[in-house]
Amino acid sequence: MEEIDTSVGKKRSFFRFWNQPKHAAYLFMAPSIIILLFFMVIPLIGTLGLSFFNINIFFTGTKFVGLDNFIQFFHDQRAINSMWHTVYFTLLETPTQVIVGTVAAAALSRTTLFNRFSRSVFYVPVICSLTTSGIIFSMLLDPNIGWIPYVLHQFGMNTPQFFRDATLAMPSIAVMTVWKNFGVTMTIMLTAIQAISPSLYESAEMDGANKKQQFFHVTIPQIIPSLGFCVMTNLIGSMQVFDQIYVTTAGGPEFKTESAVQYIYSRGFSAPYQLGYASAVATILFVIIAILSVSSNLYMSHKEKQMR
Amino acid sequence: MRHGLMKKLGVVAAIAAAGVSLAACGSSKSSSSSSSNKTTTITFWNGFTSTDGDVLKQIVKDYNKTNKDHVKVKMDIMTWDNFNQKLPTGITAKKAPDFVAMNYGDMASYVANGTMKDMGDFYKQSGVDKSNFETTARNLGVINGKTYFVPMQVQGMYLYWNKKLFKKAGLNPNNPPKTWAELATDAKKISKLGNNTQGFAMPKDGSAIMYNLLQDNGAKLLNGSEKKSALNSAATKKSFDYLQQLIYKDGVGPKNISGAEADNLMLAGSLGLYINGPWLNSGLKKNNIDYGISTLVQAKQGDKKAILDGVGFGIPTSTSDSKTKAIYSFVKYWNTTKIGKKWSLENKCAPYLKSVAANKDIKKDKLVSTMYKQIGYAKPYYPGNKNMSNITTNVINPSIEKVLAGSNTTSVMKSASKQVDSTLSGN
Known part of the structure; x- marks a missing residue:
């Protein structure tokens, strides 16, 4: 009991x-x-x-090598290039996406039938997979069968090679990524913009501020936290770019679009299957992303305080 | 102890890292052996995703229905890219299939890592006639004196030409080029037809074409002991210059095109000349392209040089002996005259079994008999070298891309040679 x-x-x-x-x-x-x-x-x-071992994917011939894999990275031109390509992509994609998303959110912030329809349309690419989007863009931009080169040709322009051109390939991938993802940024910014008190705009209007001035002096300061969030998440996402490159250019032409993640993947999961070295490059990428994320977070927090 | 911990840690990291990218590829294995009806289920992975996959499915279905050894083959077909990504992680995670069909170029690295079984005793099975296999085909699966793979298909690179475009360009549609020089002349004429017509396509990942060209010109990739690069030679430079002149300078074909894209051009009827394996036949027939196929062009008339390649059956070391017996049953079935003939005729593949080659239907088939001619003198390219796959992906293909983009061929050759040396030394 x-x-x-x-x-x-x-x-x-x-x-x-x-x-x-x-x-x-x-x-x-x-x-x-x-x-x-x-x-x-x-x-x-x-x-x-x-990353401290010389190890392949079959786990045979494993040997502790200390920092050798990290040292190898600094002598591996292709690895360093892949980091630069990732940074280049991030510099192209992140600001463009945040700007396009914010501008679209500001333009569509009033709830009208047209704006609601436009928001839905702009969000559609988000629900497509990156692989699907990549295939669509590969076909659209194909110099032989693509619709866009065909139209440009009809206007008497030289047909750009887009994904096959060493200079144009990375910007083309960045544009595709912005098209695919800006709906997310737009939605976050839209929520932030709609949360701004209308009285602030009324006061600004009474002080004689035009729409442009209202956007830069009322809207932007009020959405700094959301802006910071978008910058940071886009930054992290861009530094990890993989799918769209894998589908559209596979890192070419001449490795000019090979990103860090793609290099890690090809080193670790295809011949020569160097899992240890791939892990070392992944660790370096992790540290870079961590530094960038913390710095951007600190900068945005500082900016937020300044605005207040 | 530390090794054990490391292994576990490694497995967790590798599988977790691979998990996301490979999750979409479906379940890796479903193998069972039921004692009640004594049926042994064996799992089989391969990369026959094209129309050849349909023929393979039919053969497996027939085998499952008719075999008296109570064996059921459960097949998972994926792209070769997926296959090469899934298999290593599958082997490490002990989720490998019971047997695979693998490209010969990829085999050596698996063997070097001790992940494949010695299949030498297959030829000792009752009902298997070792002498019925062409020796070159059988030797494709021999690495360091042991048989790790049994032939499933042998192939080479062949010359395809579009007869309609030949006629339009004023060329004789029944007289394809015999040499690389003639190919260049014909390609130039076809490329002048305009309307997006291309004379010849050299894919940026066309290592198979490149290796044939190098061999024809007398260039060697590796030295005799296969420990150093032999690329740095006048013959390599000649080969690189030839391709650069043809594509970059004369513009007879697209500069930066993948194999898949080049295939599409041929299938669309807008490519005059192309070099590819037998798998292109079915698509060309399906698209009603008026085409011809011949043995590979040579450096000079009368030469007989070509690279022999193919796909072989292999068994990962994780497969049990009882399943190995079941696998031998299927492989034996595959290597019968009936199945060999079906595979050759329906997929337009050269036979490697003497009994199939002697069959009157095979002899009657123009395409198959043309391809069989080449199999007679073709030789494997650095067979059993575990670095070949790495050299092809990370050195030769990028070098082709640079050559086609107009880079200085001497520097490309020197840089490629250095990279080959570095790969061979394990750095």
């Missing part, structure tokens, strides 16, 4: 413990934490561990 009472008591105290909001919060977070742990934290630690 005593034993039953103890068990019921234990159960009650268990539920009471997890019913408290500060404890229940952990339960709600648990699924995300478990997913993060297994798919982010453990692989991250595993990658760091592998």
